[in-house]
Amino acid sequence: MGAGGESCSGLSFAMSNRVKPMTVELYQGTYSPLTAEIGFLKCDLNVAVNAYIQWMKKVHQPRGVDISGVFMSKDSLDMLLPELLPLTSIERRRILFVSTVGGWTAYFDNGWRGADAFSSVSYLAKLIGCTGVRMHYSPDLPGKLGAVIMEIYSGNSIDIPNTLRSIAAVNEGTKWTFDAGGEVQQFEDIRQYKNRTVKSRFTAAMLESYLSSLDIQAFDEKFYDAKNAVLVHKIGPMVKGAKEYSLAEVRQAWR
Secondary structure (H helix, E strand, O other): OOOOOOOOOOOOOOHHHOOOOOOOOHHHHOOOOOOOEEEEEOOOHHHHHHHHHHHHHHHHHHHOOEEEEEEEOOOOHHHHHHHHOOEEOOOOOEEEEEEEOOOOEEEEEOEEOEOOHHHHHHHHHHHHOOOEEEEEEEOOEOOEOOEEEEEEEOOOOOOOOOEEEEEEEEEOOOOEEEEEEEOOOOOOOHHHHHOOOHHHHOOHHHHHHHHHHOOOOOOOHHHEEEEEEEEEEEEOOOOOOOOEEOHHHHHHOOO
16 A cells, blocks of 8 residues: 555644534444444554554564555445454454544454554554544443543654553443543543542543544444545464454353
C-alpha cells in the first residue's frame, strides 16, 4: 500500500457536536469480543497500515512470519468483522484497519479476549506522530467481568508509555475499582469521579460522550467507512501455545 492521503493531526475537540448517548454496545454486542475494545488513530488509513506493517515485519520476519495487507470494501462494518475470525490466544493474527467519517482510522484485532489496542495504538501514535485513542466497554455478564476504559495517547511525547490520559472503571471480581491518571481533558465531567458507587464514576454513557467530543462515534456502525478498510494478517507459524477459537466458543463461556 502506498503512503498517500492526509497527514496526521493533533487532538481536537468538538463540544458542540456531541450526540445523545446510546449507551449500547456496537451491534448490541453481537460481535463481542471483536468490538469490546477498539483503537483509533488520527491519521489516514494508508498511513496507519503502512506503519503497522513495517513495524510488524521487523518483529516477526526473523521467526519466519510475513505480514500482508489486503484492501477490503464492504457495505457495512458487520460484513468486515467476520474477516477477523478465527479468534486467537497469545498473539493477534488478523488486524483490521477501517476508515471513519470522523478522520480517524479504527483498529480491530482477533484477540480471543478482545483487542489489544493499548500495545498497538499507543506505539503507532508515537511512531506516526498522531493522537491515538483506546476505548473498552464490556458489560457485566455471568462469565465476563465488566469494564469501561478510555485512554488517549500522545504522538509527541517522549515518555514511555505515551499515555496522555487514562480513565477506567473495572470489575475486579470482588469489587469495582476506579482509576484516572494524566491530564484532565476539557470535556470530562470530573464530578462523577467522586460518586459513592464506584461503578458509576465512569459509565458507558460517559465513555460515549467523551469519545463524541473527539469526533469518535464508536458505538454507531455508520461511523465506520467499511468501503475503505485493510485486513492485515500474519502468514507463517503461530507462536507456541497459541490456540484458535470460533466466536461462538468464546461467547458460550459468558453464559
